[in-house]
Amino acid sequence: MRRSYPANVKLIRVPCTGRVDEVHFLKAFEQGIDGVYVAGCLEGECHFLRGNLRAKKRVGHVKRILTALGINPERLQMYNLSAAMGGRFVEIAQEMTEKVRALGPSPVKTGQGREFIEEQGEGKKR
Amino acid sequence: MIVAVAKPIADIVAMIDRYDKIILAGCKACVAVCAAGGEKEVQLLASALKTARKTGGREIEIREITLERQCDPEYVEQIRGFAGEYQAILSIACGVGVQYMAEHYKNIPALPGLNTAFMGGSLEQGVWSERCQGCGTCILHLTGGICPVTRCSKSLFNGPCGGSSKGKCEVNPEIECGWQLIIDRLKALGEFENRFAELFPIKDWSTSRDGGLRRITREDLRQ
Numbered sequence: 135m136r137r138s139y140p141a142n143v144k145l146i147r148v149p150c151t152g153r154v155d156e157v158h159f160l161k162a163f164e165q166g167i168d169g170v171y172v173a174g175c176l177e178g179e180c181h182f183l184r185g186n187l188r189a190k191k192r193v194g195h196v197k198r199i200l201t202a203l204g205i206n207p208e209r210l211q212m213y214n215l216s217a218a219m220g221g222r223f224v225e226i227a228q229e230m231t232e233k234v235r236a237l238g239p240s241p242v243k244t245g246q247g248r249e250f251i252e253e254q255g256e257g258k259k260r
Numbered sequence: 261m262i263v264a265v266a267k268p269i270a271d272i273v274a275m276i277d278r279y280d281k282i283i284l285a286g287c288k289a290c291v292a293v294c295a296a297g298g299e300k301e302v303q304l305l306a307s308a309l310k311t312a313r314k315t316g317g318r319e320i321e322i323r324e325i326t327l328e329r330q331c332d333p334e335y336v337e338q339i340r341g342f343a344g345e346y347q348a349i350l351s352i353a354c355g356v357g358v359q360y361m362a363e364h365y366k367n368i369p370a371l372p373g374l375n376t377a378f379m380g381g382s383l384e385q386g387v388w389s390e391r392c393q394g395c396g397t398c399i400l401h402l403t404g405g406i407c408p409v410t411r412c413s414k415s416l417f418n419g420p421c422g423g424s425s426k427g428k429c430e431v432n433p434e435i436e437c438g439w440q441l442i443i444d445r446l447k448a449l450g451e452f453e454n455r456f457a458e459l460f461p462i463k464d465w466s467t468s469r470d471g472g473l474r475r476i477t478r479e480d481l482r483q
Contacts, residue, residue: 155300156304157300157303157304157307160304160307160308160311161307163311164307164310164311164314166314199269199304199308202268202269202270202308203269203273203308203311203312203315204312204315205311205315241314241315242311242314242315243314245314245315245316245317245318246315246317247315247316247317248315249315
């Protein structure tokens with residue numbers, strides 16, 4: 135296949151997305167990372183039965199924390215794809231890179247306050 | 261266990277706004293079991309607070325520690341060595357823990373990171389329900405093991421009241437009528453006839469909150 139994906143995407147390998155914990159996401163944002171996404175197996179296809187579903191819940195939880203902190207929850211995403219979907223992997227890496235680039239640098243790095251204000255359950259950009 | 265829930269992060273961020281160096285103290289007892297104030301929650305909250313601070317262009321130093329219990333002096337004293345170096349103690353134990361911190365470290369503000377909710381148990385993972393109000397005079401042997409003080413919204417001792425409909429309480433249709441539960445249980449135990457006919461005398465609430473601050477002294481254990 136030999137397709138390339140954006141060089142800004144750093145891969146962190148875990149045995150299963152069920153291993154990923156809320157604190158891993160938060161630590162990344164605390165350190166000024168602009169965006170994080172989880173690439174889990176397709177739903178229903180987890181070798182450990184529920185690992186990717188657990189990860190999905192944790193992503194949801196951290197999105198709520200990010201919202202409370204004034205960081206756009208779009209900076210954290212979960213995608214599902216199989217190990218055989220190399221093309222989709224590249225697409226996702228590009229899509230996420232574009233999304234994060236459009237959002238700009240993390241407010242943790244800029245230190246300019248909340249970038250995101252929650253309004254009646256619906257988010258709004260500052 | 262004592263069940264508690266995290267305060268909204270925004271409230272905590274506002275609470276610690278004037279401090280730049282704090283201790284974040286968790287508790288490995290009840291609040292760890294109900295996933296509100298254990299070691300993991302300490303890590304999460306510390307990271308969230310540092311992140312919040314950075315978005316405002318400031319930093320905060322947080323010393324993370326999770327004590328065995330925050331309701332016993334010997335464990336609360338474990339932070340004595342370094343507590344003086346910090347401006348505040350943010351405790352994510354129950355209200356007892358926060359107050360113990362305040363009592364032991366008189367010159368350092370103790371701040372609550374949780375809202376302490378009730379004494380209860382878990383129904384399933386992530387769901388907790390109240391079971392005891394600590395009234396100080398247990399009558400569970402008379403009510404089929406179901407507490408009328410807690411399970412009846414009105415804490416009636418001679419229920420059910422007129423607000424009981426199809427086993428549900430008028431206070432909230434999602435709440436089961438405590439007295440319906442008691443009657444069903446007594447019937448199942450074959451104790452309904454001899455128990456339900458008897459009226460409960462007026463309860464002495466002085467062993468509950470009405471008697472002021474409660475204290476137990478066990479001379480056999482005291483040193």
